[in-house]
Amino acid sequence: MMFYFASAALIAIGIYMLMVKKNLIKMILGLSVIDSGVNLLLISIGYINGKTAPIIQPGVSPSNVVDPLPQALVLTNIVIGVSVTALALSVVIRVYKHYKTLNSSEVRDLKW
Amino acid sequence: MIKRLVSIIILAVVITSLFMVLSETAPFGDDETVVSHRYIYKGVDETGSANLVTAVVLNYRGFDTLGEVTVLFVAATGVGAALYTRKHPVRKNKVEASLIVKTGSKLLFPMMLLFGAYIFVHGHLTPGGGFQGGAVIATAFVFKYISDTRYSIDHVGFTKMESASGMIFAGLGIMGLLLGGYFLLNILPNGTPGELISAGILPIIYIAIGIKVGAELTGIIDRMMGVEA
Numbered sequence: 001m002m003f004y005f006a007s008a009a010l011i012a013i014g015i016y017m018l019m020v021k022k023n024l025i026k027m028i029l030g031l032s033v034i035d036s037g038v039n040l041l042l043i044s045i046g047y048i049n050g051k052t053a054p055i056i057q058p059g060v061s062p063s064n065v066v067d068p069l070p071q072a073l074v075l076t077n078i079v080i081g082v083s084v085t086a087l088a089l090s091v092v093i094r095v096y097k098h099y100k101t102l103n104s105s106e107v108r109d110l111k112w
Numbered sequence: 113m114i115k116r117l118v119s120i121i122i123l124a125v126v127i128t129s130l131f132m133v134l135s136e137t138a139p140f141g142d143d144e145t146v147v148s149h150r151y152i153y154k155g156v157d158e159t160g161s162a163n164l165v166t167a168v169v170l171n172y173r174g175f176d177t178l179g180e181v182t183v184l185f186v187a188a189t190g191v192g193a194a195l196y197t198r199k200h201p202v203r204k205n206k207v208e209a210s211l212i213v214k215t216g217s218k219l220l221f222p223m224m225l226l227f228g229a230y231i232f233v234h235g236h237l238t239p240g241g242g243f244q245g246g247a248v249i250a251t252a253f254v255f256k257y258i259s260d261t262r263y264s265i266d267h268v269g270f271t272k273m274e275s276a277s278g279m280i281f282a283g284l285g286i287m288g289l290l291l292g293g294y295f296l297l298n299i300l301p302n303g304t305p306g307e308l309i310s311a312g313i314l315p316i317i318y319i320a321i322g323i324k325v326g327a328e329l330t331g332i333i334d335r336m337m338g339v340e341a
Contacts (some may be wrong), residue, residue, distance in 0.1 A: 007133070071168075076180050
């Protein structure tokens, strides 16, 4: 339950950063925070009380492990998150070079 | 000010509803496995991999992973395209690193490479795998960049390594297609689950992914370090 609360809080903080912050790098940080929140949410949905990591070894029977599918999905999601962050940061570097500012309301076509 | 207030109210509504729906449909700690039943109970026999997450990522959903590697590759290419400069990029930071950083990175660099290699070689036995090991290797190169202001990777070698490992992944898939009729079919024997040489092609794929991810992330770092803002 604690984990649901934490992931909801992370997602809320991330969306707040996206909505309120003007600095482009802070907005990308917000995207990363949302990412972590979603990952935590998926992992905690897959958790089953009293069970252990999905690695079958002596002493761990298949009836005793948590759901491996959300973990595999999160593995994918982390990689996609890294790609998105890297690409967004390089676009921000380009924007800074062109407009000499990181403030999104001073950049034409990014105002809202 | 008013915008800030409005966004907080919207967020509170959205997040509370999400929270309530979640605790109603999927209470924390409950058993909701449906699809994963087969993965959990038959995964070790079918794939030979002790780590069920690896079994799902590389065997049952190996095609997805090929797509994922492609996404990372496209992102690295995109970073390269966005930060393209006509002349050879010159590192801007001229501040020398302190002696502690230099000595520490010199000591840690080979160990970090070794640890990354350990993580991706043992991907089918222990937590971790190609992506995590590749990230550790890229971190080792970040250390190199921080400690030495003139350091730059060997671009040609990295590109060759990256392409070769990508081709190994795709080539193994096509071999499965030729020999068994399915893309990414496990063509090697499963072996004994829990041993280093087991799980057929999964360790080979994870080694290829580890090298590829390490090279790509290092390339991204190199391009961001070489940029003149």
